[in-house]
Amino acid sequence: xxxxxxxxxxxxxxxxLTELTRRAQWRFTEADVAAMVSGGRFFxxxxxxxxxxxxxxxxxxxxxxxxxxxxxxxxxxxxRGLGRILTEKCLxxxxxxxxxxxxxxxxxxxxxxxxxxxxxxxxxxKMMGKSPVPGVAEGRSVRAMExxxxxxxxxxxxxxxxxxxxxxLAAKIHQAKAAxxxxxxxxxxxxxxxxxxxxxxxxxxxxxAPDERAAVALVDHLCAGYRGPVRIDIPESxxxxxxxxxxxxxxxxxxPPLMLRGGDAQPGDRDLWFALAGxxxx
Numbered sequence: 001x002x003x004x005x006x007x008x009x010x011x012x013x014x015x016x017l018t019e020l021t022r023r024a025q026w027r028f029t030e031a032d033v034a035a036m037v038s039g040g041r042f043f044x045x046x047x048x049x050x051x052x053x054x055x056x057x058x059x060x061x062x063x064x065x066x067x068x069x070x071x072x073x074x075x076x077x078x079x080r081g082l083g084r085i086l087t088e089k090c091l092x093x094x095x096x097x098x099x100x101x102x103x104x105x106x107x108x109x110x111x112x113x114x115x116x117x118x119x120x121x122x123x124x125x126k127m128m129g130k131s132p133v134p135g136v137a138e139g140r141s142v143r144a145m146e147x148x149x150x151x152x153x154x155x156x157x158x159x160x161x162x163x164x165x166x167x168x169l170a171a172k173i174h175q176a177k178a179a180x181x182x183x184x185x186x187x188x189x190x191x192x193x194x195x196x197x198x199x200x201x202x203x204x205x206x207x208x209a210p211d212e213r214a215a216v217a218l219v220d221h222l223c224a225g226y227r228g229p230v231r232i233d234i235p236e237s238x239x240x241x242x243x244x245x246x247x248x249x250x251x252x253x254x255x256p257p258l259m260l261r262g263g264d265a266q267p268g269d270r271d272l273w274f275a276l277a278g279x280x281x282x
Contacts, residue, residue, distance in 0.1 A: 069280020129250030162268025
């Protein structure tokens with residue numbers, strides 16, 4: 001396209017990427033975008049005046065799996081095939097055709113991704129509610145995450161996700177408004193959770209936990225003292241957890257497809273995966 005140039009994007013583009021999310025009516029902050037840029041390979045189309053017309057990113061987690069996200073085309077540049085060009089560029093950056101690439105699609109985008117080899121393997125449930133009432137999940141030892149917990153937290157994440165997303169997770173921990181761990185009887189962390197704040201809402205995730213009660217205890221801790229809208233993106237497979245948070249006032253806001261290319265299932269112990277780090281990050 002003579003009026004657009006496909007380029008790699010980096011830290012200098014964080015303000016432009018954040019503005020692009022606003023055009024898409026997403027609630028991302030610069031801190032959200034910066035955390036993703038730290039662990040992803042970003043591409044986009046730049047207009048002659050320097051404005052970003054589009055973006056997409058590949059997030060490689062070691063060589064075990066990757067995710068694709070942040071696929072945005074500015075309203076002024078839609079219907080030119082930019083989304084397909086960017087997705088193909090991201091896939092070209094992943095050299096392991098036999099290892100999974102995951103993405104969370106919109107319903108409108110699913111046909112394009114299907115043409116590129118993705119298939120729907122489930123759904124993500126965007127749940128919205130008010131801050132939970134603390135103290136419901138009794139019998140769990142939950143406390144604020146400390147620097148001494150980071151090694152155990154990264155190990156838990158690798159076990160659940162089946163891949164190493166150390167860079168992204170470290171950036172999310174640094175960004176987090178609150179971070180917590182749940183401990184077993186021996187005092188060792190058996191689960192963790194994070195939350196960040198966006199305009200007019202708190203977003204809880206990721207949550208990695210041994211069971212539903214621990215996941216709920218982490219939500220309680222992360223939202224203690226906060227009175228406002230809360231968003232949690234959960235895998236559809238976590239039916240009991242969904243029922244519990246629905247009983248506490250959360251409601252389904254959206255149900256986008258979870259799509260996969262290069263495999264039939266995501267790696268790791270996904271029974272431990274209760275909330276996404278973000279729809280772009282898994």
